[in-house]
Amino acid sequence: xxxxxxxxxxxxxxxxxxxxxxxxxxxxxxxxxxxxxxxxxxxxxxxxxxxxxxxxxxxxxxxxxxxxxxxxxxxxxxxxxxxxxxxxxxxxxxxxxxxxxxxxxxxxxxxxxx
Amino acid sequence: xxxxxxxxxxxxxxxxxxxxxxxxxxxxxxxxxxxxxxxxxxxxxxxxxxxxxxxxxxxxxxxxxxxxxxxxxxxxxxxxxxxxxxxxxxxxxxxxxxxxxxxxxxxxxxxxxxxxxxxxxxxxxxxxxxxxxxxxxxxxxxxxxxxxxxxxxxxxxxxxxxxxxxxxxxxxxxxxxxxxxxxxxxxxxxxxxxxxxxxxxxxxxxxxxxxxxxxxxxxxxxxxxxxxxxxxxxxxxxxxxxxxxxxxxxxxxxxxx
Numbered sequence: 001x002x003x004x005x006x007x008x009x010x011x012x013x014x015x016x017x018x019x020x021x022x023x024x025x026x027x028x029x030x031x032x033x034x035x036x037x038x039x040x041x042x043x044x045x046x047x048x049x050x051x052x053x054x055x056x057x058x059x060x061x062x063x064x065x066x067x068x069x070x071x072x073x074x075x076x077x078x079x080x081x082x083x084x085x086x087x088x089x090x091x092x093x094x095x096x097x098x099x100x101x102x103x104x105x106x107x108x109x110x111x112x113x114x
Numbered sequence: 115x116x117x118x119x120x121x122x123x124x125x126x127x128x129x130x131x132x133x134x135x136x137x138x139x140x141x142x143x144x145x146x147x148x149x150x151x152x153x154x155x156x157x158x159x160x161x162x163x164x165x166x167x168x169x170x171x172x173x174x175x176x177x178x179x180x181x182x183x184x185x186x187x188x189x190x191x192x193x194x195x196x197x198x199x200x201x202x203x204x205x206x207x208x209x210x211x212x213x214x215x216x217x218x219x220x221x222x223x224x225x226x227x228x229x230x231x232x233x234x235x236x237x238x239x240x241x242x243x244x245x246x247x248x249x250x251x252x253x254x255x256x257x258x259x260x261x262x263x264x265x266x267x268x269x270x271x272x273x274x275x276x277x278x279x280x281x282x283x284x285x286x287x288x289x290x291x292x293x294x295x296x297x298x299x300x301x302x303x304x305x306x307x308x309x310x311x312x313x314x315x316x317x318x319x320x321x322x323x324x325x326x327x328x329x330x331x332x333x334x335x336x337x338x339x340x341x342x343x344x345x346x347x348x349x350x351x352x353x354x355x356x357x358x359x360x361x362x363x364x365x366x367x368x369x370x371x
Protein backbone atom coordinates (compact mmCIF):
# COMPACT_ATOMS: atom_id res chain seq x y z
CA UNK A 1 0.00 0.00 0.00
CA UNK A 2 1.24 3.47 -0.78
CA UNK A 3 2.13 5.23 2.41
CA UNK A 4 0.20 8.50 2.42
CA UNK A 5 2.36 9.97 5.18
CA UNK A 6 5.47 10.25 3.00
CA UNK A 7 3.75 12.01 0.11
CA UNK A 8 1.77 14.45 2.25
CA UNK A 9 4.71 16.76 3.00
CA UNK A 10 5.19 17.77 -0.60
CA UNK A 11 1.49 18.47 -1.21
CA UNK A 12 0.07 21.96 -1.15
CA UNK A 13 -3.01 22.41 1.11
CA UNK A 14 -6.11 21.00 -0.56
CA UNK A 15 -4.07 19.20 -3.22
CA UNK A 16 -4.72 15.49 -3.71
CA UNK A 17 -1.93 12.94 -4.26
CA UNK A 18 -1.74 10.94 -7.50
CA UNK A 19 -3.29 7.48 -7.27
CA UNK A 20 -0.92 4.54 -6.92
CA UNK A 21 -2.93 1.60 -8.23
CA UNK A 22 -0.65 -0.53 -10.42
CA UNK A 23 -0.13 -3.09 -7.63
CA UNK A 24 -3.92 -3.54 -7.29
CA UNK A 25 -4.34 -4.39 -10.96
CA UNK A 26 -1.35 -6.75 -10.78
CA UNK A 27 -3.07 -8.74 -7.99
CA UNK A 28 -6.29 -8.68 -10.04
CA UNK A 29 -4.40 -10.22 -12.97
CA UNK A 30 -2.97 -12.94 -10.72
CA UNK A 31 -6.42 -13.81 -9.32
CA UNK A 32 -7.98 -13.99 -12.81
CA UNK A 33 -5.04 -16.08 -14.01
CA UNK A 34 -5.38 -18.62 -11.18
CA UNK A 35 -9.14 -18.90 -11.83
CA UNK A 36 -8.44 -19.50 -15.54
CA UNK A 37 -5.98 -22.29 -14.62
CA UNK A 38 -8.69 -23.87 -12.44
CA UNK A 39 -11.04 -23.95 -15.43
CA UNK A 40 -8.38 -25.58 -17.58
CA UNK A 41 -8.11 -28.39 -15.02
CA UNK A 42 -11.92 -28.78 -14.75
CA UNK A 43 -12.26 -29.49 -18.45
CA UNK A 44 -8.98 -31.18 -19.36
CA UNK A 45 -8.46 -33.52 -16.42
CA UNK A 46 -10.57 -36.40 -15.14
CA UNK A 47 -11.82 -36.10 -11.55
CA UNK A 48 -9.31 -37.59 -9.14
CA UNK A 49 -7.73 -36.94 -5.77
CA UNK A 50 -4.83 -35.29 -7.58
CA UNK A 51 -7.19 -32.88 -9.39
CA UNK A 52 -8.94 -32.01 -6.11
CA UNK A 53 -5.56 -31.38 -4.46
CA UNK A 54 -4.61 -29.03 -7.32
CA UNK A 55 -7.88 -27.13 -6.80
CA UNK A 56 -7.29 -26.80 -3.06
CA UNK A 57 -3.70 -25.57 -3.55
CA UNK A 58 -4.85 -22.99 -6.12
CA UNK A 59 -7.69 -21.88 -3.82
CA UNK A 60 -5.30 -21.35 -0.91
CA UNK A 61 -3.02 -19.41 -3.26
CA UNK A 62 -5.94 -17.13 -4.20
CA UNK A 63 -6.83 -16.76 -0.50
CA UNK A 64 -3.21 -15.73 0.18
CA UNK A 65 -3.42 -12.87 -2.32
CA UNK A 66 -6.88 -11.71 -1.16
CA UNK A 67 -6.06 -11.80 2.56
CA UNK A 68 -2.41 -10.78 2.29
CA UNK A 69 -2.69 -7.92 -0.21
CA UNK A 70 -6.33 -6.81 -0.48
CA UNK A 71 -7.01 -7.20 3.25
CA UNK A 72 -3.47 -5.96 3.95
CA UNK A 73 -2.75 -8.71 6.50
CA UNK A 74 0.72 -9.37 5.02
CA UNK A 75 1.76 -5.83 6.04
CA UNK A 76 0.33 -5.91 9.59
CA UNK A 77 2.32 -6.73 12.74
CA UNK A 78 3.40 -10.32 13.31
CA UNK A 79 1.12 -10.57 16.35
CA UNK A 80 -1.98 -9.76 14.32
CA UNK A 81 -0.99 -12.15 11.52
CA UNK A 82 -0.60 -15.06 13.94
CA UNK A 83 -3.77 -14.13 15.83
CA UNK A 84 -5.72 -14.70 12.63
CA UNK A 85 -3.77 -17.65 11.18
CA UNK A 86 -3.38 -19.90 14.24
CA UNK A 87 -7.13 -20.34 14.94
CA UNK A 88 -7.72 -20.94 11.23
CA UNK A 89 -5.22 -23.79 11.22
CA UNK A 90 -7.47 -25.68 13.66
CA UNK A 91 -10.09 -25.81 10.90
CA UNK A 92 -7.78 -28.00 8.79
CA UNK A 93 -8.00 -30.62 11.51
CA UNK A 94 -11.79 -30.24 11.69
CA UNK A 95 -12.12 -30.68 7.93
CA UNK A 96 -9.85 -33.72 7.70
CA UNK A 97 -11.46 -35.40 10.73
CA UNK A 98 -15.06 -34.94 9.60
CA UNK A 99 -14.48 -35.79 5.93
CA UNK A 100 -12.86 -39.05 7.05
CA UNK A 101 -15.82 -39.62 9.34
CA UNK A 102 -18.17 -39.02 6.41
CA UNK A 103 -16.51 -41.72 4.30
CA UNK A 104 -16.81 -44.12 7.23
CA UNK A 105 -20.52 -43.34 7.78
CA UNK A 106 -21.13 -43.87 4.06
CA UNK A 107 -19.40 -47.26 4.14
CA UNK A 108 -21.40 -48.38 7.18
CA UNK A 109 -24.70 -47.25 5.64
CA UNK A 110 -23.97 -49.10 2.40
CA UNK A 111 -23.46 -52.40 4.19
CA UNK A 112 -26.27 -51.94 6.71
CA UNK A 113 -29.08 -53.04 4.41
CA UNK A 114 -27.39 -55.98 2.69
CA UNK B 115 16.39 -20.53 61.77
CA UNK B 116 13.10 -19.40 60.37
CA UNK B 117 12.54 -19.52 56.63
CA UNK B 118 10.72 -16.49 55.18
CA UNK B 119 7.10 -17.53 54.71
CA UNK B 120 5.84 -14.58 52.74
CA UNK B 121 6.76 -13.63 49.19
CA UNK B 122 9.54 -11.12 49.08
CA UNK B 123 9.03 -8.11 46.84
CA UNK B 124 11.05 -8.44 43.63
CA UNK B 125 14.44 -6.85 43.84
CA UNK B 126 13.71 -4.24 41.21
CA UNK B 127 10.04 -3.43 41.69
CA UNK B 128 8.63 -1.03 39.11
CA UNK B 129 7.92 2.33 40.66
CA UNK B 130 5.65 5.15 39.62
CA UNK B 131 8.70 7.11 38.61
CA UNK B 132 9.70 4.59 35.95
CA UNK B 133 6.63 3.13 34.26
CA UNK B 134 7.13 0.09 32.10
CA UNK B 135 6.82 0.82 28.42
CA UNK B 136 6.80 -2.65 26.87
CA UNK B 137 4.48 -3.65 24.05
CA UNK B 138 1.84 -5.13 26.37
CA UNK B 139 2.14 -2.72 29.33
CA UNK B 140 -0.73 -0.57 28.17
CA UNK B 141 -1.00 2.86 26.66
CA UNK B 142 0.00 1.81 23.14
CA UNK B 143 -1.26 -0.34 20.29
CA UNK B 144 0.70 -3.62 20.15
CA UNK B 145 -0.96 -4.60 16.85
CA UNK B 146 -0.61 -1.08 15.40
CA UNK B 147 -4.25 -1.27 14.35
CA UNK B 148 -7.19 0.67 15.72
CA UNK B 149 -9.83 -0.85 17.98
CA UNK B 150 -12.43 -0.89 15.20
CA UNK B 151 -10.16 -2.62 12.70
CA UNK B 152 -9.12 -5.27 15.24
CA UNK B 153 -12.73 -5.99 16.12
CA UNK B 154 -13.56 -6.34 12.43
CA UNK B 155 -10.74 -8.88 12.12
CA UNK B 156 -12.03 -10.87 15.10
CA UNK B 157 -15.58 -10.77 13.76
CA UNK B 158 -14.34 -12.05 10.42
CA UNK B 159 -12.41 -14.83 12.19
CA UNK B 160 -15.63 -15.97 13.88
CA UNK B 161 -17.51 -15.69 10.60
CA UNK B 162 -14.81 -17.80 8.95
CA UNK B 163 -15.55 -20.49 11.55
CA UNK B 164 -19.23 -20.43 10.56
CA UNK B 165 -18.48 -20.80 6.87
CA UNK B 166 -15.84 -23.44 7.56
CA UNK B 167 -18.44 -25.40 9.54
CA UNK B 168 -20.79 -25.21 6.56
CA UNK B 169 -18.14 -26.38 4.11
CA UNK B 170 -16.98 -29.13 6.47
CA UNK B 171 -20.59 -30.32 6.70
CA UNK B 172 -20.66 -30.33 2.91
CA UNK B 173 -17.49 -32.45 2.87
CA UNK B 174 -18.83 -34.93 5.42
CA UNK B 175 -22.19 -35.36 3.68
CA UNK B 176 -20.64 -35.61 0.24
CA UNK B 177 -18.23 -38.33 1.37
CA UNK B 178 -21.13 -40.13 3.03
CA UNK B 179 -22.77 -40.58 -0.38
CA UNK B 180 -21.81 -42.86 -3.23
CA UNK B 181 -19.57 -41.54 -5.99
CA UNK B 182 -20.50 -41.98 -9.65
CA UNK B 183 -17.65 -44.06 -11.06
CA UNK B 184 -18.44 -44.21 -14.80
CA UNK B 185 -17.40 -41.87 -17.62
CA UNK B 186 -18.58 -38.26 -17.24
CA UNK B 187 -20.56 -38.44 -20.53
CA UNK B 188 -22.60 -41.41 -19.23
CA UNK B 189 -23.54 -39.54 -16.04
CA UNK B 190 -27.25 -39.26 -15.26
CA UNK B 191 -28.89 -37.59 -12.28
CA UNK B 192 -29.80 -40.13 -9.61
CA UNK B 193 -30.52 -39.77 -5.90
CA UNK B 194 -28.03 -42.59 -5.23
CA UNK B 195 -24.89 -40.64 -6.07
CA UNK B 196 -23.58 -37.10 -5.72
CA UNK B 197 -24.09 -35.07 -8.93
CA UNK B 198 -21.16 -33.89 -11.08
CA UNK B 199 -21.31 -30.07 -10.68
CA UNK B 200 -20.84 -29.13 -14.35
CA UNK B 201 -23.90 -31.23 -15.23
CA UNK B 202 -26.02 -29.29 -12.71
CA UNK B 203 -24.71 -25.76 -13.28
CA UNK B 204 -24.61 -25.56 -17.08
CA UNK B 205 -27.17 -22.88 -17.95
CA UNK B 206 -26.54 -19.29 -18.99
CA UNK B 207 -29.13 -16.48 -18.95
CA UNK B 208 -30.71 -15.91 -22.36
CA UNK B 209 -29.26 -19.10 -23.88
CA UNK B 210 -32.17 -21.44 -23.16
CA UNK B 211 -31.15 -25.07 -22.85
CA UNK B 212 -27.66 -24.58 -24.29
CA UNK B 213 -24.98 -26.52 -22.42
CA UNK B 214 -22.49 -24.02 -20.93
CA UNK B 215 -20.88 -25.96 -18.07
CA UNK B 216 -19.89 -23.60 -15.23
CA UNK B 217 -20.04 -20.63 -17.63
CA UNK B 218 -22.33 -18.48 -15.54
CA UNK B 219 -20.56 -19.21 -12.26
CA UNK B 220 -17.28 -18.21 -13.93
CA UNK B 221 -18.85 -14.86 -14.81
CA UNK B 222 -20.16 -14.46 -11.22
CA UNK B 223 -16.68 -15.18 -9.86
CA UNK B 224 -15.17 -12.54 -12.15
CA UNK B 225 -17.77 -9.98 -11.03
CA UNK B 226 -17.01 -10.60 -7.36
CA UNK B 227 -13.22 -10.44 -7.83
CA UNK B 228 -13.66 -7.22 -9.80
CA UNK B 229 -15.78 -5.78 -6.97
CA UNK B 230 -12.95 -6.59 -4.57
CA UNK B 231 -10.56 -4.66 -6.82
CA UNK B 232 -12.80 -1.57 -6.93
CA UNK B 233 -13.08 -1.84 -3.13
CA UNK B 234 -9.27 -1.67 -2.73
CA UNK B 235 -9.27 1.28 -5.11
CA UNK B 236 -11.81 3.04 -2.84
CA UNK B 237 -9.62 2.35 0.21
CA UNK B 238 -6.57 3.65 -1.67
CA UNK B 239 -8.47 6.82 -2.61
CA UNK B 240 -9.45 7.21 1.07
CA UNK B 241 -5.78 7.17 2.08
CA UNK B 242 -5.25 10.12 -0.26
CA UNK B 243 -8.38 11.91 1.12
CA UNK B 244 -9.69 11.98 -2.43
CA UNK B 245 -13.44 12.24 -1.85
CA UNK B 246 -14.45 12.12 -5.54
CA UNK B 247 -12.42 8.96 -6.17
CA UNK B 248 -13.78 7.27 -3.04
CA UNK B 249 -17.31 7.98 -4.27
CA UNK B 250 -16.53 6.71 -7.78
CA UNK B 251 -15.01 3.40 -6.63
CA UNK B 252 -17.68 2.82 -3.97
CA UNK B 253 -20.34 3.20 -6.66
CA UNK B 254 -18.56 0.64 -8.86
CA UNK B 255 -18.32 -1.76 -5.92
CA UNK B 256 -22.03 -1.34 -5.15
CA UNK B 257 -22.82 -1.95 -8.83
CA UNK B 258 -20.76 -5.16 -9.01
CA UNK B 259 -22.15 -6.37 -5.67
CA UNK B 260 -25.72 -5.81 -6.84
CA UNK B 261 -24.94 -7.54 -10.16
CA UNK B 262 -23.59 -10.54 -8.27
CA UNK B 263 -26.76 -10.69 -6.14
CA UNK B 264 -28.98 -10.56 -9.23
CA UNK B 265 -26.90 -13.30 -10.86
CA UNK B 266 -27.34 -15.43 -7.77
CA UNK B 267 -31.10 -14.84 -7.87
CA UNK B 268 -31.10 -16.10 -11.46
CA UNK B 269 -28.93 -19.08 -10.52
CA UNK B 270 -31.34 -19.98 -7.70
CA UNK B 271 -34.33 -19.54 -10.00
CA UNK B 272 -32.84 -21.92 -12.54
CA UNK B 273 -31.84 -24.43 -9.86
CA UNK B 274 -35.37 -24.37 -8.39
CA UNK B 275 -37.18 -24.67 -11.73
CA UNK B 276 -34.80 -27.26 -13.10
CA UNK B 277 -33.83 -28.65 -16.49
CA UNK B 278 -36.54 -29.31 -19.08
CA UNK B 279 -36.02 -33.08 -19.21
CA UNK B 280 -36.28 -33.52 -15.41
CA UNK B 281 -35.46 -36.79 -13.65
CA UNK B 282 -37.58 -39.89 -13.10
CA UNK B 283 -37.97 -40.31 -9.34
CA UNK B 284 -38.34 -43.53 -7.31
CA UNK B 285 -42.16 -43.44 -7.59
CA UNK B 286 -42.04 -43.19 -11.40
CA UNK B 287 -42.98 -39.51 -11.70
CA UNK B 288 -40.79 -36.97 -13.45
CA UNK B 289 -39.54 -34.22 -11.17
CA UNK B 290 -38.07 -30.88 -12.28
CA UNK B 291 -35.79 -28.65 -10.24
CA UNK B 292 -35.31 -28.64 -6.50
CA UNK B 293 -36.79 -27.81 -3.12
CA UNK B 294 -35.71 -28.68 0.41
CA UNK B 295 -37.25 -32.18 0.35
CA UNK B 296 -36.87 -33.27 -3.30
CA UNK B 297 -34.60 -32.49 -6.24
CA UNK B 298 -33.81 -33.81 -9.70
CA UNK B 299 -30.04 -33.58 -9.36
CA UNK B 300 -29.11 -36.07 -6.68
CA UNK B 301 -29.44 -36.74 -2.93
CA UNK B 302 -31.87 -34.46 -1.03
CA UNK B 303 -29.00 -33.00 0.97
CA UNK B 304 -27.24 -31.79 -2.19
CA UNK B 305 -29.96 -29.19 -2.84
CA UNK B 306 -30.26 -28.39 0.88
CA UNK B 307 -26.56 -27.63 1.12
CA UNK B 308 -26.73 -25.56 -2.06
CA UNK B 309 -29.52 -23.43 -0.60
CA UNK B 310 -27.89 -23.03 2.82
CA UNK B 311 -24.31 -22.34 1.75
CA UNK B 312 -24.90 -20.08 -1.26
CA UNK B 313 -27.84 -18.51 0.59
CA UNK B 314 -25.73 -17.68 3.65
CA UNK B 315 -23.05 -16.25 1.39
CA UNK B 316 -25.64 -14.24 -0.56
CA UNK B 317 -26.96 -12.80 2.72
CA UNK B 318 -23.44 -11.64 3.48
CA UNK B 319 -23.15 -9.99 0.07
CA UNK B 320 -26.51 -8.29 0.67
CA UNK B 321 -25.36 -6.91 4.06
CA UNK B 322 -22.15 -5.79 2.36
CA UNK B 323 -24.02 -3.87 -0.33
CA UNK B 324 -26.17 -2.18 2.37
CA UNK B 325 -23.02 -1.16 4.31
CA UNK B 326 -21.41 0.15 1.12
CA UNK B 327 -24.48 2.24 0.30
CA UNK B 328 -24.31 3.71 3.80
CA UNK B 329 -20.57 4.40 3.29
CA UNK B 330 -21.34 6.14 0.01
CA UNK B 331 -23.95 8.38 1.66
CA UNK B 332 -21.59 9.21 4.53
CA UNK B 333 -18.77 9.99 2.07
CA UNK B 334 -21.04 12.23 0.03
CA UNK B 335 -22.13 14.05 3.21
CA UNK B 336 -18.47 14.65 4.04
CA UNK B 337 -18.62 12.68 7.31
CA UNK B 338 -15.21 11.05 6.80
CA UNK B 339 -13.62 14.22 5.43
CA UNK B 340 -14.60 16.06 8.63
CA UNK B 341 -13.33 13.13 10.71
CA UNK B 342 -9.96 13.50 8.97
CA UNK B 343 -9.67 9.88 7.79
CA UNK B 344 -11.51 7.25 5.77
CA UNK B 345 -10.88 4.31 8.11
CA UNK B 346 -14.55 3.28 7.97
CA UNK B 347 -14.09 2.48 4.27
CA UNK B 348 -11.14 0.25 5.25
CA UNK B 349 -13.21 -1.63 7.84
CA UNK B 350 -16.14 -2.20 5.49
CA UNK B 351 -13.54 -3.10 2.85
CA UNK B 352 -12.17 -5.87 5.10
CA UNK B 353 -15.69 -7.29 5.35
CA UNK B 354 -16.19 -7.05 1.59
CA UNK B 355 -12.92 -8.86 0.79
CA UNK B 356 -13.88 -11.56 3.27
CA UNK B 357 -17.14 -12.14 1.37
CA UNK B 358 -15.08 -12.47 -1.83
CA UNK B 359 -12.74 -14.86 -0.04
CA UNK B 360 -15.63 -17.07 1.10
CA UNK B 361 -16.88 -17.21 -2.49
CA UNK B 362 -13.45 -18.44 -3.63
CA UNK B 363 -13.85 -21.40 -1.27
CA UNK B 364 -17.55 -22.01 -2.06
CA UNK B 365 -16.63 -21.92 -5.75
CA UNK B 366 -13.91 -24.55 -5.31
CA UNK B 367 -15.82 -26.96 -3.11
CA UNK B 368 -19.27 -26.61 -4.67
CA UNK B 369 -18.53 -26.13 -8.34
CA UNK B 370 -15.05 -27.46 -9.10
CA UNK B 371 -14.28 -30.44 -6.86
